[in-house]
Amino acid sequence: MRVEGIENVRRILCVFPRYTSSFGTFEYAYPLTDGVQAFMPPQGLLLIAAYLPAHWPVRFIDENIRPATQEDFEWAEAVFVSGMHIQRQQMNDICRRAHAFDLAVAIGGPSVSACPDYYPSFDYLHVGELGDATDDLIARLSRDPSRPEQQVVLKTADRLDMTKFPIPAYELAEIKRYFLGSIQYSSGCPYQCEFCDIPGLYGRNPRLKTPQQITAELDKLLECGINGSVYFVDDNFIGNRKAALDLLPHLIEWQKKTGYVLRFSCEATLNIAKRPEILAGMREAFFGTIFCGIETPDPVALKAMHKDHNMMVPIMEAIHTLNNYGMEVVSGIILGLDTDKPETGQHLLEFIDASQIPLLTINLLQALPQTPLWDRLKRENRLIEDESRDSNVDFKLPYEDVVTTWRACMGSAYQPDKLLERYEYQITQTYPHRIQPPPSRARSSWKNIKLGLTMLRNIFWKVGVLGDYKREFWKFALRRLVRGEIEYLISSIMVAHHLIMFARDASGGHTNASYYSLKLQEASVPAE
Secondary structure (H helix, E strand, O other), X not given: OOOOOOOOOOOEEEEEOOOEOOOOOOHHHHHHOOOOOXXXXXXXXXXXXXXXXOOOOEEEEEOOOOOOOHHHHHHOXXXXXXXXXXXXXXXXXXXXHHHOOOOEEEEEOHHHHHOHHHOOOOOEEEEOOOXXXXXXXXXXXXXXXXXXXXXXXXXXXXXXXXHHOOOOOHHHOOHHHEOOEEEOOEEOOOOOOOOOOHHHHHOOOOEEOOHHXXXXXHHHHHHOOOOOEEEEOOOOOOOOHHHHHHHHHHHHHHHHHXXXXXXXXXXXXXXXXXXXXXXXXXXHOOEEEEEEEEEOOOHHHHHHOOOHHHHOOOHHHHHHHHHHXXXXXXXXXXXXXXXXXXXXXXXXXXXXXXXXXXXXXXEEOOOOOOOHHHHHHHHOOOEOOXXXXXXXXXXXXXXXXXXXHHHHHHHHHOOHHHHHHHHHHHHHHHHHHOOOOOOOOOOOOHHHHHHXXXXXXXXXXXXXXXXXXXXXXXHHHHHHHHHOOHHHHHHHHHHHHHHHHHHHHHHOOOOOOOOOOOOOOOEOOOOO
């Protein structure tokens, strides 16, 4: 599990970079909570922190919550950083600040694994997953923590089996400050969607933790103070369907034991609708939301991007099937596909109305390295290296038309009345199919009651009194209050308020039209 024979003690500072403001980080919801300041605990850095030799002191700083200070850097002997492409600017900034204290800085994670050339200033590049490269990095730092004369690139050839992963060091993070809990069960995805870098980075044969590891991690998250929901960050929860079926009874038993204090959510391909046995188990395990990469309702486009599995069941039928198991669908949507036409935006809005999906991450196509899309566009000379643009793709339609369509769709789809009508549909048509957990001390604890009252107070004041869509809010809220649906009121408005406010930024041209864009912007400021 850990590198053996490491005698020297090293102080390691793990720093997670700030996010650029994004549709999927929910920062507009934070002021409605009881002190939330960040989205989800970062699995990668907390896993590495747990993997380090047990006698090495480790500090973890999430700069979405607070910046690393001079005292933190003075304490450390080496700095570890990890993140995604959208955090590239912030990761390079952390490296610059650490070098001011002459500290060696190592970077790992999905961005550097795909694009090592993005990070020329770092001392160590950890390319790939936890494994022999990690052991090599630890051994090198044990021998000498000072900065090497030139950059050292360590590539994982022998990945550590996920059954040997330690529990991420959740105790180092301020878990109560996160909007959602996070947990990883598997890595990899069997499908090869043209735009996706997961198979290239993590393989097509999903690797798995044991059910016992997952329940132990859930215990640890509870012990560290997580509230509300835990998101399975797997690339595809049903990448291995048999394994998912094996896990679910353990999750059901864990929920019964702990009093259903947490609701689960996950990512899965839309063909999960063909697996009633999995959906039934997920319902019993208290899964409430599934993110599905629908991408487009256009069958021609789905075939072109090698996402034929989205057509195994008609899309609308699949959505209704998931709703009938009590699961709200969250959808990824892409604009800027080669098959798009001038009327694509209008068709998307019609699909949103018909599907009644509240939350859709409408995104401009971005070609990521290590994807078939990147390779194809490179062959066609359609990759544009211009970081002032919202996408690196030379679209078939005029660039400005595509961006204008995106802004128009964001502005229309997230009008307060339209969005709250879609939540009304979920509350009346989807949520009644969820199991009703038996009363438990854990769910009705004073801590939970106080948390609910605090959020309700914040919602009434900041949205119902100070907000500028009060009429739509109170129409929605009064229905919930009359019916005693307080939990649905809180959960819906928490998300809806962020979507409404972020969509206004988007339609006004104040945010990137691609959340994977290399267009470098200032990091978002944590909500006070």
